[in-house]
Amino acid sequence: MLITRDPQAFLALTRRLAPDAGPATARGVFLVSPDGFARAEESARDNVYMASTGFDAGEALAEHRALHQTLSTQLPVVAFAGDAATPDALFPNNVFATVPGRVIVGRMRHAVRQREAARADIRGFFTGLLGYAETDLSSQPHPCELTGALVIDRARGIGFCGLSERCDAQxxxxxxxxxxxxxxxxxxxAPGEYHSNVVLAVLAGRAAxxxxxxxxEPAPLIALLQALYGRHVVLLSPAEKQAFAGNAISITPEAVWMSQGAADRLEPGSQAALRQAGLAVRSVALPAIEAAGGSLRCCVGEIF
Structure with missing residues (x-):
């Protein structure tokens, strides 16, 4: 296994890998309801996407319910209750993630999010009900906010990890x-960015x-992506990124999911590139939820 900052070393290994590490997309997903939806002041310190005002709990709950209902037409969806003491819990992919047969618990930077990692119901769902083993990183000192910081190509078994205050090298x-x-x-x-999954998405193992x-430093990563995914690498503009177009996910092999606001801001060239990759754009309106500084991908935890 190789972890490196050297793009040539990474490419020398990964370009030889077959997409046989596992399924490219999840067999189910889990959500956490935005009960007690409110601005988390700690998280706002390093999340420039978070609004300063205008948090509407009723609208956020309605949007989240619509997200649940829509995703349920594609694959099984499990939803856990939220808690006003953990207002960021509607973004569970930063705290809990899975590989086949195992659940991983991340170490969050802020105390308001560290409380989420202690949830016995979510841990128990994976370990007690599904029988998954547990890898618990939550008590060690190095921030590692799971699939917020680490974007994974599950088919190849490779990752792209962006460092920020939410994830250090260790x-x-x-x-x-x-x-x-x-x-x-x-x-x-880049300075001011808090999570990789706002600026990068790998889609069904065949596009990015x-x-x-x-x-x-954009050039090395973009060159790597183009070497791996060829013409199916979509370069997003700052306006597309600001609308959360980068906060996207493929939960099935034939589509990419993002918020309605993100889909509306996709430029014609981006839309065409996704079509050429065989990915239909699917969306759910999430303007109230996006006030909390995350979008559709952040709401979705994957079950492998």
Whole structure:
């Protein structure tokens, strides 16, 4: 297993890998309801996407219910209750993630989010009900906010980890090992960016969305993505990124899911590139939820 900042070393290994590490998309997903939806002041310190006002709990709950109902037409969806003491819990992919037969618990930077990792119901769902083993990173000192910081190509078993205040180099190494990845490329996010999954998405193992504006040094990562995914790499504009077009996910092999606001801001070239990759754009309106600084992908935890 290789974890590196060297793009040539990463590419020398990954370009030889077959897409046989596992399924490219999940067999189910889980959500956490935005009960007690409100601005989390701690999280706002390093999340520039979070609104300062205008948090509407009723609208957020309605949007989340619509998201649940819509995703349920595609694959099984499990929804857990939220808690006013953890207002960011509607973004569970940062705290809980899975590989086949195992659940991983991340170490969050902020105390308001560290409380989420202690939830016995979510842990118990995976360990007690599904019988998954547990890898618990939550009590060690290095922030590693799971699939917020680490974007994974599940088919190839490789990852792209952006460092910020939400994930340091040791945290990246811990996640690389926890997910059992064949290779991880580590890079720096641009100042002000908090999570990789706002500026980068790998879609069904065959396409990628990336916003150069969100990377400290865009060229190496973009070159890697183009070597792996060819013409199916979509370069997002700053306006597309700001609308959360990079916060997208493929939960089935034939589609990419993002918020309605993100889909509306997709430029014609981006739309065409996704069509050429065989990915239909599907969306759900999430304007109230996006006030909390995340969008559709952040709401979706994957069950492998």
């Amino acid at each position: 945290g990246a190494a811990l996640m690389h090992a926890a997910f059992g990845l064949r290779a991880t490329f580590v890079f720096d996010l 969305l990336v916003c150069p504006d969100g990377l400290a």
